[in-house]
Amino acid sequence: MAQAQRLPDSEPAQRARTVGGVGALAAEISAACFDPPALKAERIKAALKRAVAEPGLLAPEQCATKADCYARHVVYADPAGRFTILAIVWGPGQFSPSHAHHTWCAYGVYENALEETLFRWDEAASAANPIRTEPRHPGYSCYAGAGLDQIHRLGNPGAKPAISIHVYGVERDNISTHVNRMVETAKQ
Secondary structure, three states, X not given: OOOOOOOOOOHHHHHHHOOOOHHHHHHHHHHHOOOOHHHHHHHHHHHHHHHHOOOOOOOHHHHOOOOOOOEEEEEEEOOOOOOEEEXXXXXXXXXOOOEEEOOOEEEEEEEOOEEEEEEEEEOOOOEEEEEEEXXXXXXXXXXXXXXXXXXXXXXXXXXXXXXXXXXXXXXXXXXXXXXXXXXXXXXX
């Protein structure tokens, strides 16, 4: 039986693997970037699931909240610009707007539960219709490609801060402009 050929990781990804925690997550995502899309998605979801189960994954400053909106902390930026890993810290009652994505993305819930509302795009109305709202507990992970197939709103309905780890298929400098694709929602 022939063995699958392992594609080489970048030197920074090889060094990161020995660090553990965020370094191991970055190394796994770096390796997954060479895979076909379906395998890439599964490997990134699995890597996030492992990472969010690790106590002490984040430094204390990466767990800080902001009063006015959720806080985004860059925890790793791929030197090749293929992806960026963020810790998003959600204060009580903080939610994202409804959005799709311009790039592939994935997230895992690290600390305390989040709530995710999923939407379906209605081309005729040029608006997103809510389908369902689900609790997302620590350990949950998911992956979505770019486009209007995965529209959601994510946030913290609880009384304590919640933390999720997000991976976006853009370089660090494009996090603010090349990730979220804001969408109109149908009037209820």
